[in-house]
Amino acid sequence: MEEAKIGVFLSDCGKQLAGILDFKGIAGYLKKVPQVSLVAVGSEFRRGQGLKTIVDAVKDGKINRVVVAENIPKLGEINIVEAVENAGLNPNFVEVIDIKDHCAWPHRDTPKEATEKAKAMLLAATERVKLAEPIEKLEFPALKSVLVVGGGLAGMQAAEDLADMGFKVYLVEKEPFLGGLAAKAGRFFPTDDCAICIQSPASDVKTITHTSRKCVYRSGFSEIPNLNVLTNSRILKVEGAPGNYKVTVERKPRYVSEEKCVVCDLCTSVCPVEVPDEYNARLKKRKAIYINTPLVYPPVYVIDAEACKFEECAKCVEVCPTKAIELSQKSEKVTLNVGSIIVATGFREYDSSVIKEYHYGEYPDVITQLELARMIDGFGPTKGMIIRPSDRKPAKRIVFVQCVGSRDRRWNPYCSSICCMISLKHATLIKSAFPDTDITICYIDIRTTGREHEYYYERAREMGIKFVKGRPTEILHDPEANLLIVDVEDELLRRFLELEADLVVLSPAMVPVEDAKQLAEVLGLELDKDGFFKEYNAKLRPTETKKRGIFICGGATFPKDAPTTSLQAHSAAVKAAKFLLSGKIVKDQKTAYVNEDYCGDCEFCPVTCPYSAITLTEKADGHFVAHVDDLLCEGCGVCVGTCPVGAIELRHLKPSQILAQMKALLSVNGTSKPLILAFCCSECGHAAVDSSGMAMLRYPANVRIMRVPCTGILQVQHILEAFKAGAQGVMIVGCKPDGCHYEVGSQKAQKKAEIAKALLKEYGIESERLEMFNLVYMEGDKFAEAARAMTEKVERLGVLQLA
Amino acid sequence: MTSYALFLGCTIPARQPHYELAARKALTKLGIELVDLDNMTCCAPPPLQSIDLETSLAIAAYNICLAEEADLNIVTLCTGCFESLAMANTLLKEKEELRERVNKILLSVGKEFKGNKEVKHFLQVLMSDVGLSNIKKNITKPLNKLKVAAFSGCHLLRPSALLRFDDPERPRIFDNLIEALGAKSILYKNKLRCCGGLLRGYADDVALAIARDKIVNTTRAGADCISTLCPFCFLTLDLGQMLIKTTYKEEYNMPVIHYAELLSISLGVNPKELALDFHKVKLDPVLNKIG
Amino acid sequence: MAEGIQKKTSTKDFAKEITGRLGGETITLCYQCGTCAASCPVAKITDKYNPREIIRLALLGLKDEVLSGGAIWLCSSCYNCQERCPQKVEIADVIYALRNIAIREGNMPNIYAEFAAGLMSEGRIVPISKFLEKKRAEFGLPPLKPAGVEAVRKILSTAEFDKIQFKKGEAQ
Secondary structure, three states: OOOOOEEEEEEOOOOOHHHOOOHHHHHHHHHOOOOEEEEEEEOOOOOHHHHHHHHHHHHOOOOOEEEEEOOOHHHHHHHHHHHHHHOOOOHHHEEEEOOHHHHHOOOOOOHHHHHHHHHHHHHHHHHHHHHOOOOOEEEEEOOOEEEEEOOOHHHHHHHHHHHHOOOEEEEEOOOOOOOHHHHHHOOEOOOOEOHHHHHOOOOOOOOOOOOOOOOHHHHOHHHOOOEEEEOOEEEEEEEEEOOEEEEEEEEOOOOEOOOOOOOOOHHHHHOOOEEEOOOOOOOOEEEOEEOOOOOOOOOOOEEOOOOOOHHHOOHHHHHOOOOOEOOOOOOEEEEEEEOEEEEOOOEEEOOHHHOHHHOEOOEOOEEEHHHHHHHHOOOOOOOOOOEOOOOOOEOOEEEEEEEEOOOOOOOOOOOOOOHHHHHHHHHHHHHHHOOOOEEEEEEOOOOOOOOOHHHHHHHHHHOOOEEEEOOOOEEEEEOOOOEEEEEEEEOOOOEEEEEEEOEEEEEEOEEEOOOHHHHHHHHOOOEOOOOOEOOOEOOOEOOEOOOOOEEEOHHHOOOOOHHHHHHHHHHHHHHHHHHHOOOEEEEEOOOEEEOOOOOOOOOHHHHHOOOOOEEEEEOOOOOEEEEEOOOOOOOOOHHHHHOOOOOEEEOOEOHHHHHHHHHHHHHOOOOOOOOEEEEEEOOHHHHHHHHHHHOOOOOOOOEEEEEEOOHHHOOHHHHHHHHHOOOOEEEEEEOOHHHOOOOOHHHHHHHHHHHHHHHHHHOOOOHHHEEEEEOOHHHHHHHHHHHHHHHHHHHHHOOOOOO | OEEEEEEOOOHHHHHOHHHHHHHHHHHHHOOEEEEOOOOOOOOOOHHHHOOOHHHHHHHHHHHHHHHHHOOOEEEEOOHHHHHHHHHHHHHHHHOHHHHHHHHHHHHOOOOOOOOOOOEEEHHHHHHHHHOHHHHHHHOOOOOOOOEEEEEOOHHHOOOHHHHOOOOOOOOOHHHHHHHOOOOEEOOOOOOOOOOOHHHOOOOHHHHHHHHHHHHHHHHHOOOOEEEEOOHHHHHHHHHHHHHHHHHHOOOOOOOEEEHHHHHHHHOOOOHHHHOHHHOOOOOHHHHHHHO | OOOHHHOOOOOOOHHHHHHOOOOOOOHHHOOOOOHHHHHOHHHHHOOOOOHHHHHHHHHOOOHHHHHHOOHHHHOOOOOHHHHHOOOOOOHHHHHHHHHHHHHHOOOOOHHHHHHHHHHHHHOOOOOOOHHHHHHHHHHOOOOOOOOOHHHHHHHHHHOOHHHOOOOOOOOO
16 A cells, blocks of 8 residues: 555634634644645635545545544535545545534633644544555345235235335235234224225225225235235244345145135035134134135135144035145245345234233123224124123123223233224224113223324213223122123222123233244344334334344334324335345445454354344364454444454554554643543544534543544553553543443443553552543533543642653 | 141230130141240231331241241241231342341341241141142041131232232132032132221221121121131121121121131031130031031 | 312422332322222222322322321221232332321321230230130140240330330321
C-alpha cells in the first residue's frame, strides 16, 4: 500500500468558529504533522465548492486519506464518503470529526485551550486514517422468495402482498386448512364483517378492483401467481443465512389428493367413524374424513389419521367419484430456498381449566369465547342457535366473565387487549338475533380503546346488555335446577349478587401458540417473558426481529385485533420486500475477524456476540477456532472486548488505531487541568457529548473524547493504556445498561470497569480516577456535569505519577 | 415406629381433652409415637398475629426450635396450630431477611431457627406414615356408611402457597380419610367456607350467623354429623348450636365430632373411653348408626 | 354526601406505611376487582365488613377511618380472599398489618388485650384450669408438660411486644 498522504479540511462554519478557534494556528500545526500533505480551511466542506475541493484533491492524486472537521458530522460524512468513493478512494480512508459541538461550543470561554484540544482531535484523526486499511464491499445473495409461517389473517395478507410484488411465496400452515383463528371466530369488531371477508386480502385476483372486501373463496387467493400454499405442514429445520435460507418442511399426509377432490361430501356420508368435533367445541361429531366448515381453503377433504380405520374400512375410497382418496400417502419432507421468513403463527385461548374456581372443563355449560363463536356462526355446529351444552336447551340467560387468566398474576399478568371487545361483539350479536336473551357482562374494566370501539360499547348498553363491575370469585352449579350461579360483588351497588345463568362464557387470556417455543428455537428467535415472539424494537423496528431477514407479525407478537394484525402483516411484507428487492445484500465489511494463530478456542466470543455471528469451526488439526459471519456481524466489537488473548479485531478500528488515537488525544494539553480521556460509545455515549455541545453547555477542554463503536469493545488493557499515555482520569460513557444499542456492550463495559478499578488499586492508583457513566442523548447536561465533576475530582487527587 | 413431637397448643388441652384423648389412642394404635416436649407454648395464632405479626412468627419459630433440638418433626392436632407453625416454618425457610430478623429475637432465649424440620398436621402423618390401606386394615368397626359432612376448616388448606397441604379448590385428603373409615363424605353447600370461629369474643352475632349457615347447609344435605379437625370450629359448631337455640330459637341437633374421635371409634376404641361427655350436642344418633 | 372526601383528611404515605410492614407489602397491587369481597364469608353476612373497601380506604390514605373503625377486626382470617386474588395481594396478611398499626395507635378491642395478657402471664392465650389438669389423669392422659412461659416473656420483651400499649380501645 502506498504511503499515506493526508488531506485535512477544516470547516469554520462561515467564520463562526474563527472567533474561538485559531484556525491559522491549527493549520500551521497540522502542516508540520508527518504525512499530512494538504491543509485547507473553508466555510464548509460537506457540499458545494468545499466538497469539490476534496474530490479534486483526491482525483489529482494529491491526497489518499481524508480528514474533515465538519459541523453536522453525520450528514457531512454521508456526502463526503460517497463523493470520495466515486472519486476512487476507499471509504475507510475518510474520517469526519466535529470540532464545533465537541470543542468550540463547550469550550468557548477558553479559546486557547479549545484550540489546543482541536489540534489533539485532528492529530488523532490523522493517526486513524494513516493506519487504516481498505474495506471491501461485500455482496450476499438475496433470494427473491419468502417463507410465511402460519396461514391465518396475518400470514395470508403478508403472503399476498409479497406474491403480488413478484416474490415467490411459500405459505406454510400446520392445520389442514387456512384461516386460523379468524375462520373460527366468525365476525370481527367493530364492523362485524364476517370471517370469510376478513381473512383474505381484499383484492380480486387477476382483475384490478378497488373493492374494500372480498370473500376469500371469491378472491381466488390460492390462484395468486407465485403463491404456494402448503397446508398440513410444519417447519422442521432452518439452515443457511439471511437472504439465503434452506428450510426443511414436513408435509403430513392428507390422504386425499388436492388435485382430484371435488368437495362432493360423499365420503363423509359413508364413513363409519364418528369422533367429537374439536374444531366445533365438541358440540357435534364429525367423521374421520372431514372439512371444518362448508367453505375451506384449500377445498380438499382431509383424513384424521388417529380416527380412521384405513384399509380395514376404505368405504370412502369406494364411493369417491374421482378416486381422490389415497390411503397410502406418506409424510414427505420438502426443502424450500428462501431469502426471508415471516412468522405469523398467531395466538390461542388459555386453558382455563387451571382456574378451578370457574369449573371450566367440569361444568359443561361454562364455555369460552371461541366456543361461543362456533355457536354464533350460522355454519357452525348449532346453526347459529345459542344453546346449553349440557341439555342442548336454548340459553336465555348468559353471563360473560372477563379477564379469566388475564391481568392475573397467578397465570398471565398482562391484559389480552381484545377480550372486552369480543364480549361486546358476542353480546350484541346474540342480543340482535335473540332479543329476549338476558345478558350480563362481569368486568374489572371495560377497555374499548380503538377506533369506533366506544360506540360499540354504547350500542351494547342501548341494547340492554347489563354490566356488573366485579370479578366473580366462583361459578357454582345448582344440580337440581341444572343452573349455573355466578358469585360476584357488584362494586358499584356494593351488593353481592348471585347471577343465575344458563350459560357462562369465559374470556380467557390470549397466549402464544403451543409450539411457539419450539419454532423460536428452530429459527433462533427470542421470546419475551410472556412467550410471544419479541420485536426488535416495537417503536422503531416493529415486525422486525434481531435476526436480519426474519420478521414477525400479527398475534404472534402479542394479542391484537384485526386492523392491527393487518397493519403488522403489511409491515412485515414491506420489510421483507425491502430486504430482498435488489436481489443482493450489500454491506461494508466493517466486521470483526479472527487471527486464527492466536485463537485458543475458549468459546467466549461466540457466547457473548449479541448477534450470534460467531461460530466455532474445526480445523484440520482438530482444534477449534472462532469464525465471524460477515453478514451477521454488526461491527460492535464486544467480541474484541471479550477475547482474553486479543485474537479478534475489528477491521474498521484496529488495536493500533485505538492506541494511536488515544496517544494523540493526550499529546497536546494546553490547559492547566489534568487530561481526562472519555471512551464514548458511538450510540448513546457520543450522542450525549454531541448534545452537550449543541445545547451550548460548558465543560473543560482537558476532557478528550475517544469514540468507539460500543463500550463493549473495551478491554481492561485499553483503560490501563490510557493512563500510561498520559490520562490522569478515564471516563467510560455508554448506553443505559438495559438499553445498549448493541444489546450487551454497556453491561460488559461495566464489568471491565470494575475489574480495572480493582487492578488500579493493586497498583496503588486511586480507583476513583476511573468512572463509568450511562447516558442517553437527552442527557447532554449530565455529560457536561460529569466531565466537570471528574475534572475536579482528578484535580483533588493530584498528579498521577507512573513509575 | 415413627416419632413426632406432639404440639398440643392451647385450646385442646384447655377445653377439649376428648380430642387429645382420641388422637393419642388412634395414633398410637397406628404405630405413631407421640413425644411430649417441655416448654412448648402457644403457637401464636391469628389473635396474636393481629397484635404483632413478627413477634408471633418468633414465638412459632421458638416451638419449632424445640423440635429441631429434639431432632423430631412436629405433628399438630389443631389445624390453627398447623397453620401458624407451618406458615412460620415455610416463611422462615424461604425468606432469608425475615429469618435473620427472627433469629435475632430468638438469640435472647438461646435459640436459632435452622429450618431442618417439618411441621405436619396429623392427617398428613396418617397419609404419609400410615397410609390409607393400613388404616383400612386396622378398622374393626367400620362406620356403616355414616353420612359425614367433612369440615376441615380454613387453616388446613389456606394460605395454600405456604401450607401446600392439598388442592385448596378441590381438596380430597380429608374426604379420603373419612371414607377409609367406611363412612361417606357428602357434598354440601359452601363446604370450604369458614365457620366464623375467630370472630367469637369480638362480634359474637356475626360469628353465630356464619356458624348457623354451616349447620343449616349440612342439615339440608342430610348429614348424620359434621366432622371437624379444629377445636375452634368444634366449639363454634357444637357449643354454637346451644347459642343458636337461644338466639334463633332453632334446634338442629347436628352432632359435631372430631375426625380423631371417628378414627378412634373405627379402630375399635370403646366410645365410653373417649370422654364424649364434653360434646354439647349428644352423639347418640351417630353411635347408634355406627352400631 | 356533599362533604365527600374533604371531610376526612387523607394521610399521605399511609400506603407506604402499610407496605413497609410485614404482611402489608402487597397492598398497592390491588386494582379493586372485588374478588376478595365476593369470596369473604364475613362480607356475605354483614355489610359492616368488606375487604375491598378497606383496601380502597387505605390506598386513598383515609388512615383514621381504617384504623379506628371496627371493620378491620371483623376478618375471620379464613384466607379465601388471598387464595383467589388475581393480583396476589396478601389480603388477610394486610389486615394483620393494619391491625398491628391500629394497636400501636391505641385502637384495640378488649378481647385482644385479654389474649395478650394470657400470653404474657402463662405463655398461652387460653389458660388451662387446674381442675382440668387434674382430670387428665382420670382420662388416661399424660400430665401436661410445663409451658415455656419464661421463654415467651423473654421473646416478647426482646421484640418490644410488651411495650405496646394494651389500651382497652374504642373499636365498635
